[in-house]
Every structure is written in structure tokens, then in C-alpha cells.
Amino acid sequence: MSFVTIVFYLMAFIALASALYVAASKNLVRSVFMFFVTLFALAGLYVLSLADFVAVTQVVVYVGGILVLILFAFMLSGRETLGGLQQVKNRLLAVNQVPALVLAIAFFAVLITIVFKANVNHLNWLQLAVAQHNVITPEIITINNLGVNLMTNYLLPFEAISILLLMALVGAAHLARKEDVV
Numbered sequence: 001m002s003f004v005t006i007v008f009y010l011m012a013f014i015a016l017a018s019a020l021y022v023a024a025s026k027n028l029v030r031s032v033f034m035f036f037v038t039l040f041a042l043a044g045l046y047v048l049s050l051a052d053f054v055a056v057t058q059v060v061v062y063v064g065g066i067l068v069l070i071l072f073a074f075m076l077s078g079r080e081t082l083g084g085l086q087q088v089k090n091r092l093l094a095v096n097q098v099p100a101l102v103l104a105i106a107f108f109a110v111l112i113t114i115v116f117k118a119n120v121n122h123l124n125w126l127q128l129a130v131a132q133h134n135v136i137t138p139e140i141i142t143i144n145n146l147g148v149n150l151m152t153n154y155l156l157p158f159e160a161i162s163i164l165l166l167m168a169l170v171g172a173a174h175l176a177r178k179e180d181v182v
Contacts, residue, residue, distance in 0.1 A: 008048050015041035032070055039063050050136060053143045069169065073176070 018037040025031045039062045046055035120126075129135055150158055 004048060011041050011044040029074065036063060036067055053146055073172065
């Protein structure tokens with residue numbers, strides 16, 4: 001077993017374990033911090049897949065932006081709202097949760113079927129790409145091309161998205177602000 005395989009299994013285990021903790025935890029703040037760990041583990045998996053730009057984007061956008069936005073939402077929420085969210089019934093399964101459970105089991109069954117039936121090493125399009133030498137090696141630098149395109153051809157959509165996210169943050173802060181009753 002190579003070092004890369006060991007690191008992959010370690011990162012995959014950390015990502016899955018922390019994601020399960022996020023889903024199962026009753027404490028919202030702990031869930032947010034474990035979500036932080038999950039996102040970093042996914043970024044590590046992207047690095048192992050030679051997707052450096054996606055890994056950096058994962059850290060900058062999700063960890064740096066979305067996670068901070070979630071933390072702001074918790075900080076701006078009142079104690080009554082958070083207290084109501086944290087009150088969870090002790091029942092294991094309620095009647096209104098049955099459709100979601102059936103759907104989750106169906107998706108899991110389809111996923112397991114695809115994993116076992118897929119012969120990943122002998123896919124036609126992969127063999128064709130290898131035969132044509134159309135593969136990405138660690139020496140090929142695609143980040144430069146992405147950066148040039150992002151700052152030239154796609155600058156307007158990039159700035160429009162940043163303004164949209166800023167407006168959403170200001171709107172969330174305005175809605176969360178407590179009004180003084182006169």
C-alpha cells in the first residue's frame with residue numbers, strides 16, 4: 001500500500017466521520033465546526049486528485065465564505081431561535097420522517113449498485129484518453145489558464161457574483177437585526 005493510498009483513506013475517513021457527526025450532532029455550533037473539518041478533508045482529497053485549483057477554491061469559497069456566513073447567522077440569531085432549533089425530539093423515527101428515510105435508502109441502494117457494477121479500470125472513455133495521451137499529469141499547469149480567463153473574459157460575471165453575495169450578507173444582517181419597539 002503506497003503513501004498516497006494511505007493518505008487517501010485517511011482523508012476519506014476524516015471526511016465521512018466528520019460529515020456523519022455534522023448530521024447526527026444536536027449541538028449546532030459543534031456541527032458547524034465539524035463542517036469546517038469536512039470541507040478541509042474534501043480539499044485534501046481534491047489535492048490528491050491533482051485538482052489544485054478546485055482545492056484552493058474549496059478552501060477560499062466554502063471555508064472562507066460560506067462557513068463564515070453560517071457562523072454569522074448563528075451569532076446574529078437570537079437565543080430563542082437557537083433554543084427552538086436545538087430542541088430535538090427523542091423519538092428515533094416519526095411517521096413524518098418515513099418518506100425521507102425511504103428515499104435515502106433508495107438513493108443509497110442505487111449508489112451501492114453503481115459502485116459495484118462500475119468497472120472503473122476499464123471504462124471506454126478512459127482507455128481512449130490514455131491511448132490519445134489526453135490526460136492531465138502533475139506537470140501540466142492549468143491554473144494559469146484559469147486565472148487569465150477569470151480576470152479577462154469572465155471578469156464581469158465574477159464581480160457580479162461577488163456583489164450578489166455581498167448584498168445577501170447585508171440583507172441577512174438587516175433581517176437579523178432586532179428592531180426597537182417604541
